[in-house]
Amino acid sequence: MSRIRNTIFILVFLCSFFTNYAQNITVDEGFTPEYLVNDVLINSSCANVFNVSVSGGNFTSGEKSFGYFDATGTSFPFQNGIILSTGKIVNAQGPNSSLSDDGGNMGWNGDPDLNQALGLSNTFNATVLEFDFIPLGNKISFDYIFSSEQYLSNPMSNQCNYTDGFAFLLRRSDETTYQNLAVVPGTNIPVKVNTVRGSGTICPPANEAYFDAFNDINHPTNFNGQTKILTAVSDVIPGQTYHIKLVIADEGNYRFDSAIFLGAGSFNFGIDIGDDRLIANGNPLCPSEILPVDATQLGATSYQWYKDTNSIPGATNAVYNISSPGDYLVEINYGPTCQTTGTIKIEYAEPLVINQNSFTECDADTNQDGKTVFDLNTIKNQLFTNLPSNYTVSFFNSTTSTTALPSNYTNTTAYNDIIYARIMNIQGCYSDYPLNLNVNTFDEILVDETIGLCENENLILNAGSGFSSYQWNTNPPQFTQQITVNSDGTYEVTVTNSSNCSKTKTFTIEPSSIATIENIEIEDFQENNTATIKISSLSLGDYEYSLDGINYQDSNIFRNLNAGEYVVYVQDKKGCGIVFETFYILDYPKYFTPNNDGYNDTWFIKNLDKRHLENSTITIFDRYGKLLKQITGSSDGWNGTFNGNPIPSSDYWFEIKLTNGKTVKGHFTLKR
Incomplete structure (x- = not known):
């Protein structure tokens, strides 16, 4: 095995040196399928792999659609591995300066299993790598990147749904139904151009967190874009035989090639020793909790546990009791050259310390009924002394309620209410925390006043007695019950009672003066x-x-x-x-009675002299217009005689010519 690896190294080195060294990936079509699987993809003495086969394009020029790639010294995320393409892999080498567009009119078919897995009926140019294996552990995983010419940085709208398809199909040998492992993490969505795509084009982005980039010309591959490194993972049963089929194909036609890059050595026959216990997942260990982790594997000869890459002295049993946070790894040996691993990440929930569980507000509205609004977001920040920023706290009106209270909450029980704080994203570690909400009131009634400030005077403003403190809005502020002012304006005083509740009274001072x-x-x-x-x-x-x-x-x-x-x-x-x-x-008498009784014996106009009209002329006539008497405003009036003789009772007329130019005419009655 080591001799073959050395040969590969020399070949790859020479190829890299002579073709754009340290710039673009290089490919090699000369390795057998068994070698690609056993020595490149898996590269483990623990592997029990058989029935390896590969199929792809039958190009007349001899090129292949599968093989080995080397990206050492380039910016490509993998250093080396396996490439499966819908075209010639030699055209996958960078720079990204031409359209990789192979496989037309050569009878290169699609794949029925891929069609079924993706719900398609029109795939072409399928490249398939498949093999059987027997896992030692209960979990397999491997890393991959999907690249495609269909990642267009400037597409037309009708190109947004163009996409090639691929699948990593896994089944037990005694089963007929495949499971597709090439899915968007945490979903059942197959990874394709239109399901993992970045923003910046007219095409809608999708699952951007898993998209790497649209590529310019200076890229190590000749593809327009690619995903980030993704991991295919599945649970398996140790000792059972499985079949895996890695397949990629063009959809619709042969145009715009795509490729799958499989990271060398990333196919891992590991074991699953349990889910990570993380705060972000809502399942950390509770304070002081001990977690027994069982890594027992059939046929294992020894175990060694590690924490944060450091071996744990004496931790050589299959079961290890975890009691502190960290990244744990168990190394499982099946002999001198075969080894698998399992990992688990452990975080602990914080042992929360109550800082304050009683909160008091003043009744803020005019109706002092002991009910007011509490800001639960502010209370959350005051509740604990050490609440981590990623902990979610909600509030409920009972320990059994599942309806969270609004952030602006009005207490339902006057003057004192009890609600409960609950840690929402950490399950099982905390009980509900009861909180007392207290409401104080300000029952005294303050009435705003408008007061006049007389000219050249000072004014004392009195806020009233019986309060704990006073603060006026003067410059500088004053803190006494009374203040003296000598100018108009608006003066406000905030008074605080013994319950530390405050109200504001306004004095509107308006300038005023005595009238003229x-x-x-x-x-x-x-x-x-x-x-x-x-x-x-x-x-x-x-x-x-x-x-x-x-x-x-x-x-x-x-x-x-x-x-x-x-x-x-x-x-x-x-x-x-x-x-x-x-x-x-001034007015004229309506009648007079000249009978010498000393009362109302003469007819005259009173107070003409008080109005400076004493020189006015008054002329009296009978009903026929005969002049009877002419007097001035300063005379004693008319006694009802003419030429010394009394005249009879009747109505008589007059004309007053006032010295201010006004003339008054009327009549009066003489009664005897």
């Missing part, structure tokens, strides 16, 4: 006498008006006033003071 009465506009000698109080535009306040100093109104107009003397009071609503002024309403 600029004028009183009077409309009199009418059925509806009115007085309108005019305030100076320089007055800043909000004013109310009164004629008795007790009852005030917002309107500055007084109506239905009788003749007489009035005092108007103007008061600033914000407390800056009151001003007053006297005014007079």
Whole structure:
């Protein structure tokens, strides 16, 4: 065996040296199928392989569609291995400068097993490598890369579904149904151009995590793109005979070749000693848990356990009790030259430490009913002192509930509620953690105020007594119950009660001043006498008006006033003071009784002098227009006589010519 390997090394070295050394892969078609399987793909003395066969293109020029490849010194992920192609493998050598497009019109058929595995009916140019084997362990695996000319970096839309097919078909020798191992990891989806493809073209990406790249011209192979290294894996029964068939073919026609690269030495007859116990998988070991791992294999002569590549002293039994995290490997010997391995990766769940399990919020709305919103995302970050970032925590209202609470949760029990925190992605290690949610209230009612600030005065703002702390929004902030201000604006004070709950009260300070009465506009000698109080535009306040100093109104107009003397009071609503002024309403008497009883014996207009109208002229007529009397506003009036003789009871007319230019006409009654 060693002599054959040395021969291969020399041949490969010479081939690599003379054809684009350290640039592109090279291929060799001169090795037998048995050698490709036993010495390249498997390369283990433990292998029990037989019935090896290979078939592919029967090119008249003698080239083959299968063989050995060497990528030493190139950027290709495998150093060497086996290549199976739908065309000549010599055309798989880089650079990626031509279209590999072989096998047309030569009667090169597809494969019925591949058709059945992929649900196809139109495959062509199939290359098949198959063999029987008897595994020592209970698991096989091997690594591969799928490359294709159909990975187009600038395709047309009708080319997005072009894809060649391949399958790794495995069955027990006594069975007829194959299992396809060439699938997207964790799925049953066959690996093809349109199921593993990257983004960046008009074709939709698919399972991008497993796609490597679209290739430019300077690539070690002559294919337009390829997957990353993928691993085919399957459980097997030790000692049973299995048949495996590795097949690739063109779909639809011979155009655009594809290839499978199988990594040398990657076909592993290992054993499965159990699933990895990982936090990411949700199945780590719980704190202090011990996991017995049984690697017992029929025919094994010795065992050696390793942790993190270091042998474990004394760990030479088939069963090993794992009690700490690490990467474990068991080496199983079946003799001096035959050895298999099994691996398992172990992680431990963190022993969580409670940092805080009681959380208090203040009732945040106006209805102080002991219910408010809790931010469960914030609580999650405060709950444990050592919660790993990849642990998922959800909250529930009972230990049996399966419906998680929303991140913004309003407690259902007033003032105190109990909910439960649950680690969701680590199963079996943690029980639910009860949490107390407490709600404090602020029952005192704060009423915003609007206050006037009088000119040249200071104002004391009082937030009220009985609170634990105060903070005003002044610059700098003040922390007392009362503050003194001398300018208008909005002042806010945040008060905190003994339960550490806060509310804010707003004082709106508006400039104000005592009023200045600029004028009183009077409309009199009418059925509806009115007085309108005019305030100076320089007055800043909000004013109310009164004629008795007790009852005030917002309107500055007084109506239905009788003749007489009035005092108007103007008061600033914000407390800056009151001003007053006297005014007079004039009107004529509707009748008089000149009977010398000392009451209402003469007819005259009162208060003309108070309005500076005492020089006005008043003329009195009888019903026929006869002039009876003319007097001035300063006289004692008319006593009901004409030429010294009393005139009879009747209605009489008058005309008043006021010195302000206004004329008033009317009539009155003389009664005897």
